[in-house]
Amino acid sequence: MKYTLFLVAGMLIMSACNRDLDLKPFDKLSPENAFNTEKDLQLYANSLYLDLPDGSDIVRGDALSDYLVGRTLSNYIYGTFGPTEATGWSWSALRKINYFLEHAGNAKITDEAKEHYTGLARFFRAWFYFNKVKQFGDVPWYDKSLAADDPDLYKGRDPRTLVMDNVLADLDYACSHIRNTKDNGASQITRWVALAFKSRVCLFEGTIRKYHPKLNLTGTSNDWLDKAADAANQVIEGKQYKLLTAGATDQNYRNLFINETPNSTEVLLAAVNNKSLRVFNDANWYWTSATYGGRYSFIKTFINTYLNTDGTPFTAQAGFDNIPFAQEVKNRDLRLKQSIRMGNYTRDGAMAPPDFTYTYTGYMPIKLAVDAKATDGVAENFNSLPLIRYAEVLLNYAEAKAERGNFTAEDWNLTIAALRQRAGITGTSLPVTADPYLQQNYFPGINDPVLLEIRRERGIELALEGFRYDDLKRWHLGNLLTMPYDGMYVPALNTLMDLNEDGKMDVCFVEKIPATKVPGVYYFLIDNTQFKLSNGASGKLQLFGNLPRKYEDYKYFYPIPYNEIILNGNLVQNPGWTN
Amino acid sequence: MKLRASYGTLGNGNISPYQFLETMSVTQMGRILNGIRPDYTQQPNVIPNGLTWEKATTLNIGTDLALLNNRLTLTADWYTRKTKNMFTDGLPLPGVFGATEPKGNYADLETKGWEVSIGWRNKTNGSKPFSYDVRLVLSDNKSVITRFNNPLGLINTYYEGMQIGDIWGFVNDGYFKDQHEIDTRGIDQSFIRVSAANKILPGDIKFKDLNNDKKINEGAGSLSDPGDKTVIGNSSPRYMYGFNGNMDWNNIFVSFFFQGIGKRDFWPGADNSLFWGAYNRPYSWQPVDVMNNIWSEENPDAYFPRMRGYTALNSRAELQVTQSKYLQNAAYLRLKNITLGYNLPASLVNKAGMANARIYVTGQNLWTWSPMYKYVKTMDPEVIEGSDPELNDGAGNGMSYPMLKTYTIGINVTFK
Known part of the structure; x- marks a missing residue:
């Protein structure tokens, strides 16, 4: 009895010891209890979404593009830029994904659920690597979370083919295992999202291999283009999405960008913003403030590509560069009035012509910002912005097929004609002659009239949504970033101009600011250094001609940050970049 | 008179808990998923392979002295402390690691220091005595890293032989006097920028080409190739002193x-508007001392260079890079x-x-x-x-x- 007592007492003391000395924090999870149920996997998988762009990222997506000019020029094309300034060599998102893939298998759930979450993680890994490859070209491939002493930390880059084949394998797995339900909130990754993204990735890869012979991969281009068309076609055939055509012809397009709830008729995936949950973007501040925003405006060369309402090119008429703003914007593709301030555009009930305290060219974007002025000076916009929408899928499909040479009249009606009809264009028959304006200004060497129109359409439909620089890269047209910056036509100096025909004068171009000003008129100083007119005293605005821009061929691949080259001697810098 | 000596080893308990466990915190997302802002968790911190106590071994020799009828007192101490297995950041790993480098017992540190305290007290005789005492305390110490695994000899982390607080920087060589000097100097200084267009003008700073390669840069950022950087100072406070006294009459x-x-x-450093004024942000404070000391053709010996906004703020800009002249x-x-x-x-x-x-x-x-x-x-x-x-x-x-x-x-x- 005595001994039993001692024994019991001893056991109590010892177990108490164990518990006291081996405590785990109550407010945190550990890997043993974070991957057991489907709820656990969902909790972790939520974190993967943090690596998608948010609303404010989307707003800035086209800051480096050929069709915008702003307050400052990117140092990538003007001034000094080198490996020491380089950023983007961040890999924590990949560790997060690989760690999940290593642990999700332990969960005690159905295979179907396991595959769904594995597919989700592999989708995000494809997203991650696609961005890395777009930016740097060859990158090292890792499908495990690395230990601090893993020799693979110090390996060199893997070839593009290996990485992109793995990306494709991830996407194929995602497309066949992520649950096949449509998300009407457009916030989650579904099979449809994965397919649409696959068409984006494959089109990029197919065209970059075709137009960059230096990669030595031209022979594999068709394969990727076929895959792009096939993935897009699956989304089209799935009939879960269609172009938003329910409302007024002059509002349908912009309604995709300015509403709090993403319109899941057309939008597959969006950066969702919401007023009551206080998740915001800064679109209005960015697109209206002269100091916070970049003061980005479209250049005239690009605005000229918007067709007339009857489907004929605006640039087919003589003297298209000598038409005053108020006249030239009339009878154009209805996406123009949904993309820039013009005509009877109003804000809070008042007419709102282009504001020259913001714009340099006259073509002031409104596409992603809302008309109410309340958020002009604060990051509290709650309009949701699309990341993937059906129009892009149609454009991917059209371009992949046209590049492949098997584009049909039926395809035309399904894609480009449908987009144009939504934009109020009446003449939408298959083009038979190549547009010389596009060939001269944008796509020399492209003679296929259909392909030219597809590229025109992509530029206009997806303007400001963050596609442009990637498109220029894959088309081998980075040099377009150095095209002259031009603005609206100025008939004469020292003449008041009314840009929206509301009877109030808006702007006056002068070589010297007059002592007495007309109230409400902005006096734009033509200093003949930064700002010129093409004929001296009249003509198109010409901007920043004094600042020479350069886009050499090596800039298609961004430099690896200098520090990383030092840390890992096996990592070789992209050719052309020196410190 | 008294002589003292002590020797002992102590562990360091001042280290945050759970460093040995993989923990995953749960936080609310800033992104909307399916109509709500759900919670999320993600991969745990990478933990070190094996941890042990950080041990500090101290040898202290001292003396207490009282002379002249206890009027003069003196206390002096000399010590050396060797910290073994210091718990600190690991060597920087390549970015593909994708996490913060695990901390571990990676470094040894040796600190040498001394302290002296001298006091004098006295009192006059008489009906209204004057009594007073004064005391001077003076101390100093210096720490050197004696072990750290840094095979590349990177200078942005610990390295063997590094004195704690060392500041690496460029060495100034005056200003560019005129266009002729800019055209003929023959040293490529484009690594350090004066503006976006990076066109040097008179009054901009010249830097010394310490390694004579006709280029000003950071080299490989290592001890064997520090470019044109060198140790220009030390940020540790040294020779701390205090002097107090009391008088009574x-x-x-x-x-x-x-x-x-x-x-x-x-080093005045990042975003220091109080020091740099308009060189930091042009719309910021304008300290009078700065405004009166700006380079111009009439004032070529001014302390501050040619006026340029953001040069003390933007990365690699003229005043943003650490440099000898503006070290205070x-x-x-x-x-x-x-x-x-x-x-x-x-x-x-x-x-x-x-x-x-x-x-x-x-x-x-x-x-x-x-x-x-x-x-x-x-x-x-x-x-x-x-x-x-x-x-x-x-x-x-x-x-x-x-x-x-x-x-x-x-x-x-x-x-x-």
Whole structure:
């Protein structure tokens, strides 16, 4: 009895010891209890979404593009830029994904659920690597979370083919295992999202291999283009999405960008913003403030590509560069009035012509910002912005097929004609002659009239949504970033101009600011250094001609940050970049 | 006279808990998923492979001395402390690691220091004695890294032989005088930028080409190839001293306390508008000392170079790179406290029913001197780094709430 007592007492003391000395924090999870149920996997998988762009990222997506000019020029094309300034060599998102893939298998759930979450993680890994490859070209491939002493930390880059084949394998797995339900909130990754993204990735890869012979991969281009068309076609055939055509012809397009709830008729995936949950973007501040925003405006060369309402090119008429703003914007593709301030555009009930305290060219974007002025000076916009929408899928499909040479009249009606009809264009028959304006200004060497129109359409439909620089890269047209910056036509100096025909004068171009000003008129100083007119005293605005821009061929691949080259001697810098 | 010596080893308990566990915190997302902002968790911190105690072994030799009838006292100590297996950041790993490098027992550190304290007290004889005492305290220490796994010899982390606080930087070589000098100098300084277009003009800073490769840059950022950088100073405070005294005569008493640092280098650094003024952000404060000391053709020897906005802020800009000329000598001497008072005579006090009563005036931080004041007087050398975490967290160096000057007048009464 005595001994039993001692024994019991001893056991109590010892177990108490164990518990006291081996405590785990109550407010945190550990890997043993974070991957057991489907709820656990969902909790972790939520974190993967943090690596998608948010609303404010989307707003800035086209800051480096050929069709915008702003307050400052990117140092990538003007001034000094080198490996020491380089950023983007961040890999924590990949560790997060690989760690999940290593642990999700332990969960005690159905295979179907396991595959769904594995597919989700592999989708995000494809997203991650696609961005890395777009930016740097060859990158090292890792499908495990690395230990601090893993020799693979110090390996060199893997070839593009290996990485992109793995990306494709991830996407194929995602497309066949992520649950096949449509998300009407457009916030989650579904099979449809994965397919649409696959068409984006494959089109990029197919065209970059075709137009960059230096990669030595031209022979594999068709394969990727076929895959792009096939993935897009699956989304089209799935009939879960269609172009938003329910409302007024002059509002349908912009309604995709300015509403709090993403319109899941057309939008597959969006950066969702919401007023009551206080998740915001800064679109209005960015697109209206002269100091916070970049003061980005479209250049005239690009605005000229918007067709007339009857489907004929605006640039087919003589003297298209000598038409005053108020006249030239009339009878154009209805996406123009949904993309820039013009005509009877109003804000809070008042007419709102282009504001020259913001714009340099006259073509002031409104596409992603809302008309109410309340958020002009604060990051509290709650309009949701699309990341993937059906129009892009149609454009991917059209371009992949046209590049492949098997584009049909039926395809035309399904894609480009449908987009144009939504934009109020009446003449939408298959083009038979190549547009010389596009060939001269944008796509020399492209003679296929259909392909030219597809590229025109992509530029206009997806303007400001963050596609442009990637498109220029894959088309081998980075040099377009150095095209002259031009603005609206100025008939004469020292003449008041009314840009929206509301009877109030808006702007006056002068070589010297007059002592007495007309109230409400902005006096734009033509200093003949930064700002010129093409004929001296009249003509198109010409901007920043004094600042020479350069886009050499090596800039298609961004430099690896200098520090990383030092840390890992096996990592070789992209050719052309020196410190 | 007394001699002392001690030797011992201690562990360091001042390390945050759960460093040995993989933990995953749960947080609410900033992104909307399916109509809500759900919680999420993600991969745990990478934990070190095996941890052990950080051990500090200290050898201390000292003496206490009292001479001249206890009027002169002296205490002196000399110590050396070897910290083994210091718990600290690991060697920087390539970015593909994708996580913060695990901490571990990676370094050894050796600190050598000494402390001296000398006091003198005395009292005159007579009916109204004058008594006084003064004390000077002086101390110093210096720490050197004796072990750290850094095979590349990178200078942005610990390396063997590094003295804690060392500041690496470029060395200034005056200003470009004129266009002719810019055209003919033959040293490519484009690594350090003066503006977006990076066109050097007269009044911009010249840097010394220490390794004679006709290029100013950071090399490989390592000990074997530091480019044109060298150790230009040390940010550790050295020769900390204090001097206090008390005097008492005929119920009148005075006490004072001076305090300061004998040597310390300070790089004004990031977003320090109080030091750089318009060089930091052109719309920011314009300290008078800066405005009166800007290079111009009429004032070619000014302390600050040609006026250019953002050059003290943007990465790799002319004043943003650490450099010898603008390294500040942040030594200082400060009158922390002075008190003057009077004890009312006991006879008077007792009549009023009090045990004792005194009136006094005290001032704190009344006077400060620092070599740094030659260029700017906007910063307090005692609280020179960072910014106040409560008021303006992360607002940049020099933005701490300064020490206040205070005056106190007091009456102190004790009743029977």
